[in-house]
Amino acid sequence: MGWLYRNFIRPALFQQDSEQIHDWTMRVLSMAARRPALCDLLNGFFGSPPLPVEAFGLRFPSPVGIAAGMDKYAAALPAWEALGFGFCELGGVTWHPQPGNPKPRLFRVAPNDALINRMGFNNPGAEAIAERLSRWRAAGRWPNHPVGINLGQSKVTPLEKAAEDYANSFRALYPFGDFFVVNVSSPNTPNLRQLQDKAALDEILVALREVARHYSAEKPILVKVAPDLSFQAIDDILELATQCQLAGIVATNTTILRPQSSAPELQRLYAEPGGLSGRPLRERSTEIIRHISKQTRGALPIIGVGGIFDAADAWEKIAAGASLVQVYTGMIYRGPRIAREIVNGLKLRSRGRAPAV
Ligand SMILES: Cc1cc2nc3c(=O)[nH]c(=O)nc-3n(C[C@H](O)[C@H](O)[C@H](O)COP(=O)(O)O)c2cc1C
Numbered sequence: 001m002g003w004l005y006r007n008f009i010r011p012a013l014f015q016q017d018s019e020q021i022h023d024w025t026m027r028v029l030s031m032a033a034r035r036p037a038l039c040d041l042l043n044g045f046f047g048s049p050p051l052p053v054e055a056f057g058l059r060f061p062s063p064v065g066i067a068a069g070m071d072k073y074a075a076a077l078p079a080w081e082a083l084g085f086g087f088c089e090l091g092g093v094t095w096h097p098q099p100g101n102p103k104p105r106l107f108r109v110a111p112n113d114a115l116i117n118r119m120g121f122n123n124p125g126a127e128a129i130a131e132r133l134s135r136w137r138a139a140g141r142w143p144n145h146p147v148g149i150n151l152g153q154s155k156v157t158p159l160e161k162a163a164e165d166y167a168n169s170f171r172a173l174y175p176f177g178d179f180f181v182v183n184v185s186s187p188n189t190p191n192l193r194q195l196q197d198k199a200a201l202d203e204i205l206v207a208l209r210e211v212a213r214h215y216s217a218e219k220p221i222l223v224k225v226a227p228d229l230s231f232q233a234i235d236d237i238l239e240l241a242t243q244c245q246l247a248g249i250v251a252t253n254t255t256i257l258r259p260q261s262s263a264p265e266l267q268r269l270y271a272e273p274g275g276l277s278g279r280p281l282r283e284r285s286t287e288i289i290r291h292i293s294k295q296t297r298g299a300l301p302i303i304g305v306g307g308i309f310d311a312a313d314a315w316e317k318i319a320a321g322a323s324l325v326q327v328y329t330g331m332i333y334r335g336p337r338i339a340r341e342i343v344n345g346l347k348l349r350s351r352g353r354a355p356a357v
Contacts, residue, residue, distance in 0.1 A: 005335030029076035039082040048084035048343035055323040056220040056247035062086030067326035068150035081143040084339035091150035095168040097125030118274030126169035133176040149177035163207035185226035185253035198236040205244040220247030227252035248301035252285040278329035282307025293321020311345020
């Protein structure tokens with residue numbers, strides 16, 4: 001199936017505009033998600049064996065999740081379980097609905113197994129997502145795995161009102177998320193990454209804790225960091241982790257840096273503004289995970305994301321200190337069996353039947 005995807009399906013899909021293909025795929029998955037029989041069929045082809053993991057008080061059927069940005073509209077919620085994922089992270093969701101940046105805003109860098117995106121948090125807003133999630137729940141289509149929700153800042157909100165903006169989304173979505181990720185690391189909302197600054201992030205986390213105080217069950221809050229931060233800046237965020245009872249760190253978002261290339265086609269693509277994901281991000285994201293794990297002596301759970309295409313890549317992140325991993329770009333290049341292939345590979349490694357990387 002992986003062979004079929006790489007040799008026939010992917011070349012056909014890659015003839016089309018990348019965002020169009022993404023939208024088309026999401027429409028198909030959303031249609032399948034509403035039909036239990038189709039989900040069962042998908043699960044037969046793509047489902048993963050169990051490889052349970054516990055992290056920040058939640059039980060994950062496997063450590064491989066779908067990363068933020070894939071299902072920004074919560075359109076296909078039950079489909080991720082059918083495709084073998086052990087959790088999903090929906091969004092990024094902002095308080096205000098917003099169209100995102102003008103198209104084109106998603107580019108494939110196929111020779112390097114990479115994507116560049118400057119989507120800019122296109123989403124219908126937190127209240128509309130809450131409404132959609134309540135419909136999934138009412139229809140009895142809620143998945144058995146943990147559901148994370150990625151929160152971003154609305155473009156119309158000035159930076160000094162960021163805490164209130166995040167808190168509004170958090171309040172609207174609190175009944176639905178099993179965990180929440182504060183995304184202060186997307187390169188595609190002007191100045192957003194300044195919120196990684198310790199004081200600004202502290203203000204956001206205090207505002208979220210204030211919202212959570214009104215509920216009986218506290219839900220885990222993680223922060224997603226950029227791969228372009230210095231280790232010093234990461235350490236500042238880690239200081240907040242204890243202070244603000246952070247449940248963990250998601251490492252990492254896309255990078256604004258570009259690999260060197262002398263090929264004119266690659267130079268043209270790499271000149272596109274936005275965040276780079278996929279293969280060229282793998283090493284840096286692993287370095288950040290290793291650093292966080294070392295600084296926290298492994299005590300703070302890490303979701304590792306960036307350039308994971310197979311079990312060896314996932315194992316590299318786990319060996320560096322990640323408890324869970326996520327994929328986005330790998331799914332585009334490897335196809336819908338990616339979760340199953342990674343979980344199978346990790347199972348073999350955990351039984352010591354394959355050499356560790
Ligand atoms: C098209 C696209 C949209 C994304 N949207 C979001 C988002 O809304 N919030 C977020 O935290 N990360 C977002 N990401 C980043 C991914 O979640 C992930 O951190 C990054 O792509 C690195 O993983 P990968 O190399 O497996 O793609 C997006 C990535 C892509 C390619």
